[in-house]
Amino acid sequence: MQTLPFTYSARNLGRSRLRLLLSVMGSAMVVLLVLAAGGFVRGMTTGLERTGDEANVMIVGIGSEESIERSEIPASVASLLDASVPGLRTAFGTTFVSPEVQVQLPVVAGAGSPEGRLVLVRGVTPTALLVHSQCQIAQGHWPRSGHNEILVGQLAHTKLGVSAAALAVGSTVNIDGRDWIVSGRLAAPRSVIDAEIWMPLADLKEATRRLTDSCVIATLGTGPGAAEFADVAAFARQRLDLEITAMTESSYYARLAGFFAPVRAVVWITAGLIGLGGVFGGLNTMYAAFASRVRELGMLQCLGFRRSAIVLSMLQESCLATASGALLASAAAVFFLDGVAVQFSMGAFGLLIDAPALLVGLGAGLLLGLLGTIAPAYRCLKLPISESLKSI
Amino acid sequence: MFRTATLLTLAAVLASTSACSKSDAPTKPAAKAAVAPLPGSYFLAEAPADAKDIRAAKRSLKAGDKVVLIGRIGGSEDPFVPERAIFTLVDKAMKTCDEGSDMDTCKTPWDYCCDPREQITANSAVVQIVGPDGQPLKAVLNGVKGLKPQATVTVVGTVSKAEGQNVVVNATGLFVKP
Numbered sequence: 131m132q133t134l135p136f137t138y139s140a141r142n143l144g145r146s147r148l149r150l151l152l153s154v155m156g157s158a159m160v161v162l163l164v165l166a167a168g169g170f171v172r173g174m175t176t177g178l179e180r181t182g183d184e185a186n187v188m189i190v191g192i193g194s195e196e197s198i199e200r201s202e203i204p205a206s207v208a209s210l211l212d213a214s215v216p217g218l219r220t221a222f223g224t225t226f227v228s229p230e231v232q233v234q235l236p237v238v239a240g241a242g243s244p245e246g247r248l249v250l251v252r253g254v255t256p257t258a259l260l261v262h263s264q265c266q267i268a269q270g271h272w273p274r275s276g277h278n279e280i281l282v283g284q285l286a287h288t289k290l291g292v293s294a295a296a297l298a299v300g301s302t303v304n305i306d307g308r309d310w311i312v313s314g315r316l317a318a319p320r321s322v323i324d325a326e327i328w329m330p331l332a333d334l335k336e337a338t339r340r341l342t343d344s345c346v347i348a349t350l351g352t353g354p355g356a357a358e359f360a361d362v363a364a365f366a367r368q369r370l371d372l373e374i375t376a377m378t379e380s381s382y383y384a385r386l387a388g389f390f391a392p393v394r395a396v397v398w399i400t401a402g403l404i405g406l407g408g409v410f411g412g413l414n415t416m417y418a419a420f421a422s423r424v425r426e427l428g429m430l431q432c433l434g435f436r437r438s439a440i441v442l443s444m445l446q447e448s449c450l451a452t453a454s455g456a457l458l459a460s461a462a463a464v465f466f467l468d469g470v471a472v473q474f475s476m477g478a479f480g481l482l483i484d485a486p487a488l489l490v491g492l493g494a495g496l497l498l499g500l501l502g503t504i505a506p507a508y509r510c511l512k513l514p515i516s517e518s519l520k521s522i
Numbered sequence: 523m524f525r526t527a528t529l530l531t532l533a534a535v536l537a538s539t540s541a542c543s544k545s546d547a548p549t550k551p552a553a554k555a556a557v558a559p560l561p562g563s564y565f566l567a568e569a570p571a572d573a574k575d576i577r578a579a580k581r582s583l584k585a586g587d588k589v590v591l592i593g594r595i596g597g598s599e600d601p602f603v604p605e606r607a608i609f610t611l612v613d614k615a616m617k618t619c620d621e622g623s624d625m626d627t628c629k630t631p632w633d634y635c636c637d638p639r640e641q642i643t644a645n646s647a648v649v650q651i652v653g654p655d656g657q658p659l660k661a662v663l664n665g666v667k668g669l670k671p672q673a674t675v676t677v678v679g680t681v682s683k684a685e686g687q688n689v690v691v692n693a694t695g696l697f698v699k700p
Contacts, residue, residue, distance in 0.1 A: 361606070367610065370647075370689075375598070
């Protein structure tokens with residue numbers, strides 16, 4: 131098949147600069163929306179996935195496998211686990227076992243609402259930094275027990291609806307009616323921990339008047355003699371009196387991610403519906419573009435080009451415009467949308483414009499070009515050549 | 523020239539997307555070999571005599587006692603520990619959720635979820651088959667020779683731990699009621 135040269139399609143785009151601009155910008159807006167939806171879904175999923183480490187095992191109360199905040203286990207579990215299960219990861223004589231309390235508490239910071247917003251507050255010991263390897267203190271120091279000090283995640287201000295300055299090191303935050311001083315900023319990029327508040331375990335227990343822990347998180351060792359998940363599960367089973375059970379941290383957060391699947395579906399459906407509007411807009415633009423060139427298309431057939439070759443040229447023309455828009459939108463998304471914080475019930479996460487999101491966006495741009503061409507091309511090429519040549 | 527520019531743009535997009543996809547995901551544990559089923563030598567051909575009910579036996583048991591217990595496998599959604607020879611046995615007198623409760627459509631009646639947790643614990647014992655190191659054998663029990671949730675099992679063994687409600691029996695023989 132004799133095809134039209136690519137430059138013919140490219141040069142046709144320059145015939146009407148206004149139309150080209152509208153096509154490119156229309157495509158860019160639809161693709162930007164798809165990228166925002168993709169970034170939302172990727173950010174939420176990745177945030178929950180990255181919070182759970184496959185090498186970590188959680189011990190929680192039986193019946194609380196779906197919500198750690200409901201879980202209560204004796205405070206002795208951490209030391210019993212350390213003593214009973216050999217092969218857990220250790221460094222410099224410290225076993226990677228972290229007893230924790232996790233509870234949602236009303237927090238008021240800066241000029242926030244007087245009632246405050248619920249934020250996940252985690253009571254921890256210094257071993258928490260060992261088991262949560264994605265966390266580090268970005269600024270300030272570890273909170274000292276008994277000094278009313280807390281660590282605040284980098285995205286906690288998003289969850290609280292205040293500026294980042296309101297949670298600067300040294301500022302005061304009211305948690306459940308009691309003032310705490312921010313001693314440092316916690317960084318856990320791309321995980322929901324980034325929106326949490328950490329404080330010493332003993333302080334949180336004292337503030338919430340509880341004696342029990344919510345969970346114990348332990349990291350499995352590596353190499354010969356390393357403990358496996360089954361060893362920790364066997365330990366939990368052997369202690370009927372403690373009423374505890376074991377699960378991997380990744381499975382817990384995967385279950386949470388599954389819980390938010392309907393939210394992600396709604397985001398995709400919304401983006402799809404708006405994208406459909408974009409397709410109709412594209413159809414209108416391309417129809418107008420091709421309808422004025424019916425005579426030219428008839429002439430091309432007279433010169434010996436087959437209809438399929440002309441359709442291919444029209445597709446190239448349309449896809450070139452929409453792909454340019456998609457590239458513009460991708461660049462805008464990478465520079466302006468990536469990392470933008472969004473709050474949800476579990477805390478907050480940053481939009482993630484990564485390779486899969488970009489592929490979906492670019493795919494949407496190309497699809498826009500394809501779908502926007504087929505119907506107008508059919509309308510223009512279905513006419514007999516003689517009629518096409520006489521068309522005004 | 524235009525084609526060259528298009529190709530360069532495409533290459534740049536592909537390069538940028540692949541650069542963005544570098545993984546700094548949490549660590550993954552190393553893959554491990556498949557675990558074998560429990561050897562047949564642990565299974566008894568005939569039911570041992572004088573088997574005791576768990577709830578009654580727990581009152582007097584102490585570590586080191588030889589014991590024959592009878593009960594049903596259950597007490598939780600998954601009464602077996604994956605890849606370890608260990609399970610929970612519940613007193614026969616306890617009724618599972620499909621036996622007389624209003625939860626007869628329960629998909630996992632052996633978890634006794636219709637009863638309080640304290641009652642389940644008081645009527646349960648842990649059964650394990652240990653190796654020379656005293657740790658539970660790396661073996662699969664679920665589905666082997668009739669071992670399954672809700673199966674009635676007689677266990678012959680020695681009490682390894684008896685502290686309050688926590689009773690652990692090191693089994694040397696198992697008889698599964700057909």
